[in-house]
Amino acid sequence: MSQPEVLNQAFELGYTYTRSTGPVIGRFLTELRNRNIVGIKASDGRVVVPPMEYDPNTAEELSEFVDVGQQGEIVSFAWVKEPREAHPMDVPFAWAMIKLDGADVPMIHCVAAPSEDAIATGARVQVVWADETIGYITDIRCFELV
C-alpha cells in the first residue's frame, strides 16, 4: 500500500455575531466614541466602570452615570511576552486592572510599556484614544504610563 502525500488545508469557521449592548453598555460605548469614559453609581456609592445595569447588592436597576478620569492606577497586571494574533498589540504589553480616577472598581484593559520592568502595581496610566472612535472598547487603543 503506497501512502500518498499528507494533505493539509487552511479552514476558517466564522460566527459573524452582532450583539445587542443594552442601554447601559450602549451608553458607555457611545461615550467612548466621544472620547469620554463613564461609570455608574451603585447603591453603596461606589462608581463602577464599565457601568453595569443592575446594582451588585440590591439588584435595583442603575441609571446614575458618572464621568470618570482618563488617568488611573494599575491595581494588578500580567505581562504578555509573546502577543498572539487576536491580541490588541503586536509588541509585548500588559493586561492590567486599572482603577480610573473617580472609579471605585478597576477595569481591564491593555497597557503599552517599553518592558516588563517599566510597569508596576500602583503605576499611573492614562488613556490613548484610537485615531478613529466607533463605539467599541478598542476606542481606547491602550493605556500608557504617565
Add this chain to the structure above:
Amino acid sequence: MSEEQEVVTVVKAPVYLKYNFTAGAAPARFLAQIKKGVLTGQRCPKCSAVYVPPRGSCGGCGVATEEEVVLSNKATVQSFTIVYIPIPNNPIQPPYIIANVVPDGANVSFIHLMSECVNEDVHIGARVEAVWKPKEEWGFAMDNIRYYRPIDEPNVPVDQIGKLSVNGQEG
C-alpha cells in the same frame, strides 16, 4: 453626550476559528484517487462493509480498513432535501436538492448536490450518476464531482439501498 449622534445599540463581535485541517491517511488516499477522477471506498476485512469516503476504520467492527475498492459513478438516492433558503456566499440559487447518495459498490452514503432534475420528481431509491468537472479542473476535492443527475433506471427498493454491487442493478 452629544444629541446629534446616534446611541450605540449593537457591537460586532465575530468569532473566527482558524483550523489547519489534515486529511489523514485514508481520506488522503481517497482524495488522491478523486484527483484522478476515480471514486474509491475501503472495505472492512471483517464485515465486508465498504465505506466512502473512507475514514480508515470500520465503525461497526472497530478494525482498520485497508483494501481499496473502486466504486461506480452510478448511485442511489438514500434521502434528500430541497433547500429553499439561500446560504450566504453560496453561489447556488435555491431551490436545489442535496441528497445522501450511495454509490454502487458502497454500503454508506455521502452528501452531494443534485441537478439536471425536476426537484419534485426526485425520490428515495432514484438512480443517479455523477457528473464530473472537466479533467483539467480536478483537484483534491469532492467537488470534482459537480453534482449527481437522474438516470433512466428502475427504482431501487428501499431495503436494497446501499446493498448494490459495483455493477449496480445488473450485479
